[in-house]
Amino acid sequence: MSYGPKAAERLAQKVVLITGASAGIGEATAKEIADAAAGDVKLILTARRKDKLDSLSDSLIKQYPDIKVLTTELDVSKTDTIQPFLNGLPEEFADIDVLINNAGKALGRDDIGTILQDDIEGMFQTNVLGLIALTQAVLPIFKKKNSGDIVNLGSIAGRDSYPGGGIYCPTKAAVKSFSQVLRKELINT
Ligand SMILES: NC(=O)c1ccc[n+]([C@@H]2O[C@H](COP(=O)([O-])OP(=O)(O)OC[C@H]3O[C@@H](n4cnc5c(N)ncnc54)[C@H](OP(=O)(O)O)[C@@H]3O)[C@@H](O)[C@H]2O)c1
Incomplete structure:
Protein backbone atom coordinates (compact mmCIF):
# COMPACT_ATOMS: atom_id res chain seq x y z
CA MET A 1 0.00 0.00 0.00
CA SER A 2 1.28 3.48 -0.82
CA TYR A 3 0.73 6.41 1.52
CA GLY A 4 1.70 8.87 -1.18
CA PRO A 5 4.51 11.40 -1.57
CA LYS A 6 3.40 13.62 1.34
CA ALA A 7 3.88 10.80 3.84
CA ALA A 8 7.32 10.07 2.43
CA GLU A 9 8.18 13.77 2.55
CA ARG A 10 7.11 14.04 6.20
CA LEU A 11 9.10 10.98 7.20
CA ALA A 12 12.19 11.79 5.15
CA GLN A 13 15.36 11.31 7.23
CA LYS A 14 13.33 11.12 10.46
CA VAL A 15 14.68 9.00 13.29
CA VAL A 16 11.96 6.66 14.52
CA LEU A 17 12.44 4.61 17.69
CA ILE A 18 10.16 1.58 18.08
CA THR A 19 10.05 -0.61 21.17
CA GLY A 20 8.97 -4.22 20.86
CA ALA A 21 9.84 -4.26 17.16
CA SER A 22 10.75 -7.96 17.07
CA ALA A 23 7.16 -9.18 16.56
CA GLY A 24 3.51 -8.29 16.15
CA ILE A 25 2.42 -4.68 15.90
CA GLY A 26 5.93 -3.29 16.46
CA GLU A 27 7.38 -5.31 13.60
CA ALA A 28 4.43 -4.41 11.36
CA THR A 29 4.85 -0.72 12.27
CA ALA A 30 8.52 -0.80 11.29
CA LYS A 31 7.55 -2.24 7.90
CA GLU A 32 4.75 0.31 7.42
CA ILE A 33 7.02 3.24 8.24
CA ALA A 34 9.76 1.97 5.95
CA ASP A 35 7.15 1.62 3.24
CA ALA A 36 5.54 5.02 3.86
CA ALA A 37 8.97 6.68 3.78
CA ALA A 38 10.00 4.70 0.69
CA GLY A 39 13.08 3.75 2.70
CA ASP A 40 14.18 7.34 3.36
CA VAL A 41 14.05 7.00 7.14
CA LYS A 42 16.21 5.94 10.08
CA LEU A 43 14.74 3.21 12.26
CA ILE A 44 15.90 2.26 15.74
CA LEU A 45 14.42 -1.17 16.34
CA THR A 46 14.49 -2.42 19.92
CA ALA A 47 13.26 -5.47 21.82
CA ARG A 48 14.78 -8.26 23.89
CA ARG A 49 15.23 -10.68 20.95
CA LYS A 50 18.04 -9.15 18.92
CA ASP A 51 18.08 -12.02 16.39
CA LYS A 52 14.50 -11.22 15.38
CA LEU A 53 15.36 -7.52 15.05
CA ASP A 54 18.36 -8.38 12.88
CA SER A 55 16.33 -10.50 10.50
CA LEU A 56 13.73 -7.72 10.24
CA SER A 57 16.54 -5.26 9.56
CA ASP A 58 17.97 -7.54 6.85
CA SER A 59 14.62 -7.79 5.10
CA LEU A 60 14.06 -4.01 5.26
CA ILE A 61 17.53 -3.29 3.86
CA LYS A 62 16.94 -5.82 1.11
CA GLN A 63 13.76 -4.01 0.15
CA TYR A 64 15.08 -0.47 0.69
CA PRO A 65 18.87 -0.40 0.19
CA ASP A 66 19.14 3.23 1.41
CA ILE A 67 17.25 2.76 4.67
CA LYS A 68 19.21 3.17 7.90
CA VAL A 69 18.39 0.62 10.58
CA LEU A 70 19.89 0.25 14.03
CA THR A 71 18.92 -2.82 16.05
CA THR A 72 19.50 -2.80 19.79
CA GLU A 73 18.56 -5.14 22.57
CA LEU A 74 16.46 -3.17 25.03
CA ASP A 75 14.28 -4.59 27.78
CA VAL A 76 12.11 -1.61 28.70
CA SER A 77 11.18 -3.22 32.01
CA LYS A 78 14.78 -2.69 33.11
CA THR A 79 14.31 1.02 33.46
CA ASP A 80 17.88 1.67 34.61
CA GLY A 113 -6.81 -13.18 44.16
CA THR A 114 -4.87 -15.78 42.21
CA ILE A 115 -2.70 -13.59 39.96
CA LEU A 116 0.99 -14.44 40.05
CA GLN A 117 3.13 -11.69 41.51
CA ASP A 118 5.60 -12.18 38.62
CA ASP A 119 2.80 -11.46 36.12
CA ILE A 120 1.69 -8.37 38.03
CA GLU A 121 5.20 -6.97 38.14
CA GLY A 122 6.01 -8.08 34.57
CA MET A 123 3.04 -6.23 33.12
CA PHE A 124 3.35 -3.06 35.17
CA GLN A 125 7.11 -2.94 34.72
CA THR A 126 6.87 -3.26 30.91
CA ASN A 127 3.53 -1.71 29.97
CA VAL A 128 3.67 1.21 32.39
CA LEU A 129 7.00 1.86 34.08
CA GLY A 130 9.08 1.10 30.97
CA LEU A 131 6.87 3.28 28.78
CA ILE A 132 7.05 6.14 31.28
CA ALA A 133 10.82 5.85 31.75
CA LEU A 134 11.51 5.88 28.01
CA THR A 135 9.13 8.78 27.43
CA GLN A 136 10.74 10.79 30.21
CA ALA A 137 14.20 10.10 28.79
CA VAL A 138 13.29 11.01 25.19
CA LEU A 139 11.23 14.09 25.99
CA PRO A 140 14.22 16.42 26.58
CA ILE A 141 15.35 15.67 22.99
CA PHE A 142 11.93 16.74 21.68
CA LYS A 143 11.65 19.79 23.94
CA LYS A 144 15.08 21.01 22.89
CA LYS A 145 14.01 21.18 19.23
CA ASN A 146 10.32 21.89 19.99
CA SER A 147 9.33 18.99 17.81
CA GLY A 148 8.60 15.29 18.06
CA ASP A 149 5.87 12.68 18.04
CA ILE A 150 5.01 10.07 20.64
CA VAL A 151 2.75 7.12 19.94
CA ASN A 152 1.74 5.06 22.97
CA LEU A 153 0.14 1.69 22.33
CA GLY A 154 -2.88 1.56 24.56
CA SER A 155 -5.72 -0.88 24.23
CA ILE A 156 -9.48 -1.05 24.36
CA ALA A 157 -8.67 -2.99 27.57
CA GLY A 158 -7.73 0.35 29.12
CA ARG A 159 -11.31 1.56 28.68
CA ASP A 160 -13.35 -1.62 28.80
CA SER A 161 -12.25 -4.03 31.50
CA TYR A 162 -13.00 -7.75 31.44
CA PRO A 163 -12.77 -10.71 33.85
CA GLY A 164 -9.22 -12.03 33.81
CA GLY A 165 -7.81 -8.61 32.91
CA GLY A 166 -7.15 -7.58 36.50
CA ILE A 167 -3.66 -6.33 35.70
CA TYR A 168 -3.50 -5.86 31.91
CA CYS A 169 -6.59 -3.59 31.95
CA PRO A 170 -5.22 -1.24 34.64
CA THR A 171 -1.85 -1.08 32.90
CA LYS A 172 -3.54 0.11 29.72
CA ALA A 173 -5.77 2.52 31.67
CA ALA A 174 -2.54 3.95 33.07
CA VAL A 175 -1.14 4.35 29.54
CA LYS A 176 -4.30 6.17 28.49
CA SER A 177 -4.18 8.52 31.46
CA PHE A 178 -0.44 9.15 31.12
CA SER A 179 -0.89 9.93 27.41
CA GLN A 180 -3.70 12.40 28.16
CA VAL A 181 -1.57 14.26 30.69
CA LEU A 182 1.33 14.28 28.24
CA ARG A 183 -0.85 15.72 25.50
CA LYS A 184 -2.15 18.45 27.79
CA GLU A 185 1.31 19.33 29.00
CA LEU A 186 2.79 19.46 25.51
CA ILE A 187 -0.05 21.00 23.52
CA ASN A 188 1.50 24.44 23.91
CA THR A 189 4.84 23.35 22.44
N1 LIG B 1 -2.50 -7.61 19.59
C1 LIG B 1 -3.56 -6.96 20.02
O1 LIG B 1 -4.70 -7.35 19.76
C2 LIG B 1 -3.41 -5.70 20.84
C3 LIG B 1 -4.56 -4.98 21.15
C4 LIG B 1 -4.45 -3.81 21.88
C5 LIG B 1 -3.21 -3.37 22.27
N2 LIG B 1 -2.11 -4.09 21.99
C6 LIG B 1 -0.82 -3.56 22.45
O2 LIG B 1 0.04 -3.44 21.34
C7 LIG B 1 1.38 -3.65 21.74
C8 LIG B 1 2.00 -4.74 20.88
O3 LIG B 1 1.23 -5.91 21.04
P1 LIG B 1 1.41 -7.18 20.09
O4 LIG B 1 0.08 -7.83 19.99
O5 LIG B 1 2.12 -6.82 18.85
O6 LIG B 1 2.31 -8.11 21.03
P2 LIG B 1 3.36 -9.25 20.66
O7 LIG B 1 3.10 -9.81 19.33
O8 LIG B 1 3.38 -10.16 21.85
O9 LIG B 1 4.73 -8.45 20.61
C9 LIG B 1 5.17 -7.78 21.74
C10 LIG B 1 6.47 -7.10 21.43
O10 LIG B 1 6.91 -6.46 22.62
C11 LIG B 1 8.20 -6.91 22.92
N3 LIG B 1 8.40 -6.91 24.36
C12 LIG B 1 7.72 -7.59 25.31
N4 LIG B 1 8.23 -7.32 26.51
C13 LIG B 1 9.23 -6.45 26.32
C14 LIG B 1 10.14 -5.79 27.18
N5 LIG B 1 10.13 -5.99 28.50
N6 LIG B 1 11.06 -4.95 26.65
C15 LIG B 1 11.09 -4.73 25.32
N7 LIG B 1 10.26 -5.33 24.44
C16 LIG B 1 9.35 -6.18 24.95
C17 LIG B 1 8.34 -8.28 22.29
O11 LIG B 1 9.68 -8.52 21.92
P3 LIG B 1 10.74 -9.39 22.74
O12 LIG B 1 10.02 -10.58 23.27
O13 LIG B 1 11.78 -9.70 21.70
O14 LIG B 1 11.26 -8.47 23.79
C18 LIG B 1 7.53 -8.09 21.02
O15 LIG B 1 8.33 -7.52 20.01
C19 LIG B 1 1.33 -3.99 23.22
O16 LIG B 1 1.57 -2.82 23.98
C20 LIG B 1 -0.09 -4.47 23.42
O17 LIG B 1 -0.52 -4.30 24.75
C21 LIG B 1 -2.18 -5.24 21.28
Missing part, protein backbone atom coordinates in the same frame (compact mmCIF):
# COMPACT_ATOMS: atom_id res chain seq x y z
CA THR A 81 19.13 0.58 31.15
CA ILE A 82 17.07 3.18 29.27
CA GLN A 83 19.22 6.29 29.70
CA PRO A 84 22.48 4.39 28.98
CA PHE A 85 20.82 3.03 25.82
CA LEU A 86 19.96 6.57 24.67
CA ASN A 87 23.41 7.88 25.62
CA GLY A 88 25.01 5.12 23.55
CA LEU A 89 23.12 5.82 20.33
CA PRO A 90 25.40 6.60 17.38
CA GLU A 91 25.25 10.27 16.38
CA GLU A 92 23.29 9.45 13.24
CA PHE A 93 20.44 8.03 15.35
CA ALA A 94 20.68 10.18 18.48
CA ASP A 95 18.30 12.98 17.46
CA ILE A 96 15.07 11.00 17.74
CA ASP A 97 11.97 12.44 16.00
CA VAL A 98 9.34 9.80 16.68
CA LEU A 99 8.96 7.53 19.70
CA ILE A 100 6.65 4.55 19.36
CA ASN A 101 6.09 2.98 22.78
CA ASN A 102 4.81 -0.36 21.60
CA ALA A 103 6.45 -2.96 23.87
CA GLY A 104 3.78 -4.49 26.05
CA LYS A 105 2.43 -7.76 27.26
CA ALA A 106 -0.67 -9.47 28.60
CA LEU A 107 0.37 -12.26 30.96
CA GLY A 108 -2.18 -14.79 32.19
CA ARG A 109 -5.96 -14.53 32.60
CA ASP A 110 -6.16 -15.37 36.28
CA ASP A 111 -8.88 -13.94 38.50
CA ILE A 112 -7.88 -11.34 41.05
Whole structure:
Protein backbone atom coordinates (compact mmCIF):
# COMPACT_ATOMS: atom_id res chain seq x y z
CA MET A 1 0.00 0.00 0.00
CA SER A 2 1.28 3.48 -0.82
CA TYR A 3 0.73 6.41 1.52
CA GLY A 4 1.70 8.87 -1.18
CA PRO A 5 4.51 11.40 -1.57
CA LYS A 6 3.40 13.62 1.34
CA ALA A 7 3.88 10.80 3.84
CA ALA A 8 7.32 10.07 2.43
CA GLU A 9 8.18 13.77 2.55
CA ARG A 10 7.11 14.04 6.20
CA LEU A 11 9.10 10.98 7.20
CA ALA A 12 12.19 11.79 5.15
CA GLN A 13 15.36 11.31 7.23
CA LYS A 14 13.33 11.12 10.46
CA VAL A 15 14.68 9.00 13.29
CA VAL A 16 11.96 6.66 14.52
CA LEU A 17 12.44 4.61 17.69
CA ILE A 18 10.16 1.58 18.08
CA THR A 19 10.05 -0.61 21.17
CA GLY A 20 8.97 -4.22 20.86
CA ALA A 21 9.84 -4.26 17.16
CA SER A 22 10.75 -7.96 17.07
CA ALA A 23 7.16 -9.18 16.56
CA GLY A 24 3.51 -8.29 16.15
CA ILE A 25 2.42 -4.68 15.90
CA GLY A 26 5.93 -3.29 16.46
CA GLU A 27 7.38 -5.31 13.60
CA ALA A 28 4.43 -4.41 11.36
CA THR A 29 4.85 -0.72 12.27
CA ALA A 30 8.52 -0.80 11.29
CA LYS A 31 7.55 -2.24 7.90
CA GLU A 32 4.75 0.31 7.42
CA ILE A 33 7.02 3.24 8.24
CA ALA A 34 9.76 1.97 5.95
CA ASP A 35 7.15 1.62 3.24
CA ALA A 36 5.54 5.02 3.86
CA ALA A 37 8.97 6.68 3.78
CA ALA A 38 10.00 4.70 0.69
CA GLY A 39 13.08 3.75 2.70
CA ASP A 40 14.18 7.34 3.36
CA VAL A 41 14.05 7.00 7.14
CA LYS A 42 16.21 5.94 10.08
CA LEU A 43 14.74 3.21 12.26
CA ILE A 44 15.90 2.26 15.74
CA LEU A 45 14.42 -1.17 16.34
CA THR A 46 14.49 -2.42 19.92
CA ALA A 47 13.26 -5.47 21.82
CA ARG A 48 14.78 -8.26 23.89
CA ARG A 49 15.23 -10.68 20.95
CA LYS A 50 18.04 -9.15 18.92
CA ASP A 51 18.08 -12.02 16.39
CA LYS A 52 14.50 -11.22 15.38
CA LEU A 53 15.36 -7.52 15.05
CA ASP A 54 18.36 -8.38 12.88
CA SER A 55 16.33 -10.50 10.50
CA LEU A 56 13.73 -7.72 10.24
CA SER A 57 16.54 -5.26 9.56
CA ASP A 58 17.97 -7.54 6.85
CA SER A 59 14.62 -7.79 5.10
CA LEU A 60 14.06 -4.01 5.26
CA ILE A 61 17.53 -3.29 3.86
CA LYS A 62 16.94 -5.82 1.11
CA GLN A 63 13.76 -4.01 0.15
CA TYR A 64 15.08 -0.47 0.69
CA PRO A 65 18.87 -0.40 0.19
CA ASP A 66 19.14 3.23 1.41
CA ILE A 67 17.25 2.76 4.67
CA LYS A 68 19.21 3.17 7.90
CA VAL A 69 18.39 0.62 10.58
CA LEU A 70 19.89 0.25 14.03
CA THR A 71 18.92 -2.82 16.05
CA THR A 72 19.50 -2.80 19.79
CA GLU A 73 18.56 -5.14 22.57
CA LEU A 74 16.46 -3.17 25.03
CA ASP A 75 14.28 -4.59 27.78
CA VAL A 76 12.11 -1.61 28.70
CA SER A 77 11.18 -3.22 32.01
CA LYS A 78 14.78 -2.69 33.11
CA THR A 79 14.31 1.02 33.46
CA ASP A 80 17.88 1.67 34.61
CA THR A 81 19.13 0.58 31.15
CA ILE A 82 17.07 3.18 29.27
CA GLN A 83 19.22 6.29 29.70
CA PRO A 84 22.48 4.39 28.98
CA PHE A 85 20.82 3.03 25.82
CA LEU A 86 19.96 6.57 24.67
CA ASN A 87 23.41 7.88 25.62
CA GLY A 88 25.01 5.12 23.55
CA LEU A 89 23.12 5.82 20.33
CA PRO A 90 25.40 6.60 17.38
CA GLU A 91 25.25 10.27 16.38
CA GLU A 92 23.29 9.45 13.24
CA PHE A 93 20.44 8.03 15.35
CA ALA A 94 20.68 10.18 18.48
CA ASP A 95 18.30 12.98 17.46
CA ILE A 96 15.07 11.00 17.74
CA ASP A 97 11.97 12.44 16.00
CA VAL A 98 9.34 9.80 16.68
CA LEU A 99 8.96 7.53 19.70
CA ILE A 100 6.65 4.55 19.36
CA ASN A 101 6.09 2.98 22.78
CA ASN A 102 4.81 -0.36 21.60
CA ALA A 103 6.45 -2.96 23.87
CA GLY A 104 3.78 -4.49 26.05
CA LYS A 105 2.43 -7.76 27.26
CA ALA A 106 -0.67 -9.47 28.60
CA LEU A 107 0.37 -12.26 30.96
CA GLY A 108 -2.18 -14.79 32.19
CA ARG A 109 -5.96 -14.53 32.60
CA ASP A 110 -6.16 -15.37 36.28
CA ASP A 111 -8.88 -13.94 38.50
CA ILE A 112 -7.88 -11.34 41.05
CA GLY A 113 -6.81 -13.18 44.16
CA THR A 114 -4.87 -15.78 42.21
CA ILE A 115 -2.70 -13.59 39.96
CA LEU A 116 0.99 -14.44 40.05
CA GLN A 117 3.13 -11.69 41.51
CA ASP A 118 5.60 -12.18 38.62
CA ASP A 119 2.80 -11.46 36.12
CA ILE A 120 1.69 -8.37 38.03
CA GLU A 121 5.20 -6.97 38.14
CA GLY A 122 6.01 -8.08 34.57
CA MET A 123 3.04 -6.23 33.12
CA PHE A 124 3.35 -3.06 35.17
CA GLN A 125 7.11 -2.94 34.72
CA THR A 126 6.87 -3.26 30.91
CA ASN A 127 3.53 -1.71 29.97
CA VAL A 128 3.67 1.21 32.39
CA LEU A 129 7.00 1.86 34.08
CA GLY A 130 9.08 1.10 30.97
CA LEU A 131 6.87 3.28 28.78
CA ILE A 132 7.05 6.14 31.28
CA ALA A 133 10.82 5.85 31.75
CA LEU A 134 11.51 5.88 28.01
CA THR A 135 9.13 8.78 27.43
CA GLN A 136 10.74 10.79 30.21
CA ALA A 137 14.20 10.10 28.79
CA VAL A 138 13.29 11.01 25.19
CA LEU A 139 11.23 14.09 25.99
CA PRO A 140 14.22 16.42 26.58
CA ILE A 141 15.35 15.67 22.99
CA PHE A 142 11.93 16.74 21.68
CA LYS A 143 11.65 19.79 23.94
CA LYS A 144 15.08 21.01 22.89
CA LYS A 145 14.01 21.18 19.23
CA ASN A 146 10.32 21.89 19.99
CA SER A 147 9.33 18.99 17.81
CA GLY A 148 8.60 15.29 18.06
CA ASP A 149 5.87 12.68 18.04
CA ILE A 150 5.01 10.07 20.64
CA VAL A 151 2.75 7.12 19.94
CA ASN A 152 1.74 5.06 22.97
CA LEU A 153 0.14 1.69 22.33
CA GLY A 154 -2.88 1.56 24.56
CA SER A 155 -5.72 -0.88 24.23
CA ILE A 156 -9.48 -1.05 24.36
CA ALA A 157 -8.67 -2.99 27.57
CA GLY A 158 -7.73 0.35 29.12
CA ARG A 159 -11.31 1.56 28.68
CA ASP A 160 -13.35 -1.62 28.80
CA SER A 161 -12.25 -4.03 31.50
CA TYR A 162 -13.00 -7.75 31.44
CA PRO A 163 -12.77 -10.71 33.85
CA GLY A 164 -9.22 -12.03 33.81
CA GLY A 165 -7.81 -8.61 32.91
CA GLY A 166 -7.15 -7.58 36.50
CA ILE A 167 -3.66 -6.33 35.70
CA TYR A 168 -3.50 -5.86 31.91
CA CYS A 169 -6.59 -3.59 31.95
CA PRO A 170 -5.22 -1.24 34.64
CA THR A 171 -1.85 -1.08 32.90
CA LYS A 172 -3.54 0.11 29.72
CA ALA A 173 -5.77 2.52 31.67
CA ALA A 174 -2.54 3.95 33.07
CA VAL A 175 -1.14 4.35 29.54
CA LYS A 176 -4.30 6.17 28.49
CA SER A 177 -4.18 8.52 31.46
CA PHE A 178 -0.44 9.15 31.12
CA SER A 179 -0.89 9.93 27.41
CA GLN A 180 -3.70 12.40 28.16
CA VAL A 181 -1.57 14.26 30.69
CA LEU A 182 1.33 14.28 28.24
CA ARG A 183 -0.85 15.72 25.50
CA LYS A 184 -2.15 18.45 27.79
CA GLU A 185 1.31 19.33 29.00
CA LEU A 186 2.79 19.46 25.51
CA ILE A 187 -0.05 21.00 23.52
CA ASN A 188 1.50 24.44 23.91
CA THR A 189 4.84 23.35 22.44
N1 LIG B 1 -2.50 -7.61 19.59
C1 LIG B 1 -3.56 -6.96 20.02
O1 LIG B 1 -4.70 -7.35 19.76
C2 LIG B 1 -3.41 -5.70 20.84
C3 LIG B 1 -4.56 -4.98 21.15
C4 LIG B 1 -4.45 -3.81 21.88
C5 LIG B 1 -3.21 -3.37 22.27
N2 LIG B 1 -2.11 -4.09 21.99
C6 LIG B 1 -0.82 -3.56 22.45
O2 LIG B 1 0.04 -3.44 21.34
C7 LIG B 1 1.38 -3.65 21.74
C8 LIG B 1 2.00 -4.74 20.88
O3 LIG B 1 1.23 -5.91 21.04
P1 LIG B 1 1.41 -7.18 20.09
O4 LIG B 1 0.08 -7.83 19.99
O5 LIG B 1 2.12 -6.82 18.85
O6 LIG B 1 2.31 -8.11 21.03
P2 LIG B 1 3.36 -9.25 20.66
O7 LIG B 1 3.10 -9.81 19.33
O8 LIG B 1 3.38 -10.16 21.85
O9 LIG B 1 4.73 -8.45 20.61
C9 LIG B 1 5.17 -7.78 21.74
C10 LIG B 1 6.47 -7.10 21.43
O10 LIG B 1 6.91 -6.46 22.62
C11 LIG B 1 8.20 -6.91 22.92
N3 LIG B 1 8.40 -6.91 24.36
C12 LIG B 1 7.72 -7.59 25.31
N4 LIG B 1 8.23 -7.32 26.51
C13 LIG B 1 9.23 -6.45 26.32
C14 LIG B 1 10.14 -5.79 27.18
N5 LIG B 1 10.13 -5.99 28.50
N6 LIG B 1 11.06 -4.95 26.65
C15 LIG B 1 11.09 -4.73 25.32
N7 LIG B 1 10.26 -5.33 24.44
C16 LIG B 1 9.35 -6.18 24.95
C17 LIG B 1 8.34 -8.28 22.29
O11 LIG B 1 9.68 -8.52 21.92
P3 LIG B 1 10.74 -9.39 22.74
O12 LIG B 1 10.02 -10.58 23.27
O13 LIG B 1 11.78 -9.70 21.70
O14 LIG B 1 11.26 -8.47 23.79
C18 LIG B 1 7.53 -8.09 21.02
O15 LIG B 1 8.33 -7.52 20.01
C19 LIG B 1 1.33 -3.99 23.22
O16 LIG B 1 1.57 -2.82 23.98
C20 LIG B 1 -0.09 -4.47 23.42
O17 LIG B 1 -0.52 -4.30 24.75
C21 LIG B 1 -2.18 -5.24 21.28
